[in-house]
Amino acid sequence: MIATLEGYLASKAADHVIVSIGGLGIEVSAPFSTIDKLESERVFLHTRLVVREDSLTLYGFATTGERDLFDALLKISGIGPKLAVTILSTLSVENIRSAVQNDRAEIISRVPGIGKKTAQKIILELQDKIPSALETVPLGADGDTSADVMDALTALGYSVVEAQVAIQSIPLDAPESAEERVLIALQSLGG
Secondary structure: OOOEEEEEEEEEOOOEEEEEEOOEEEEEEOOHHHHHHOOOOEEEEEEEEEEEOOEEEEEEEOOHHHHHHHHHHHOOOOOOHHHHHHHHHHOOHHHHHHHHHOOOHHHHOOOOOOOHHHHHHHHHHHOOOOOHHHHOOOOOOOHHHHHHHHHHHHHOOOOHHHHHHHHHOOOOOOOOOHHHHHHHHHHHOOO
């Protein structure tokens, strides 16, 4: 099993990166949130190798929490690695955890390719199966506020991915009110 990967960032694409290790370029599929964080030449990724009959695909994550959630999603019937990566590209680990804890399937159903029934199934399946590593990650006071900010930005016409990136750009010491956080997010979007 390949648990981690460290090397030089050779190239970035929308859904994968190429990591150069000793002259060998390794393609690593990754969520948008992980790819977006890779700015330095040297990279370190937590990985999971998915073996299929016709392929070997290496998936990379910025944190062990992302990787653990990826593993938990794969255990749900009907969720494959590509859909799991799409979920992690659209929603942060904290947003998914908040949605599961608060039984808010509408947050999960914002992910492209996830309908209401599948979102409810994900919520139900993850209720008792959120990896213990995720449970130690503090949810923060802005769990519900982030959902409100997401709702406001998508209502204004921004995509879920754009809204998620804007939410992640909100400073940790920002005011807790949803209105002020929306204004900060809009500034990061140039709006």
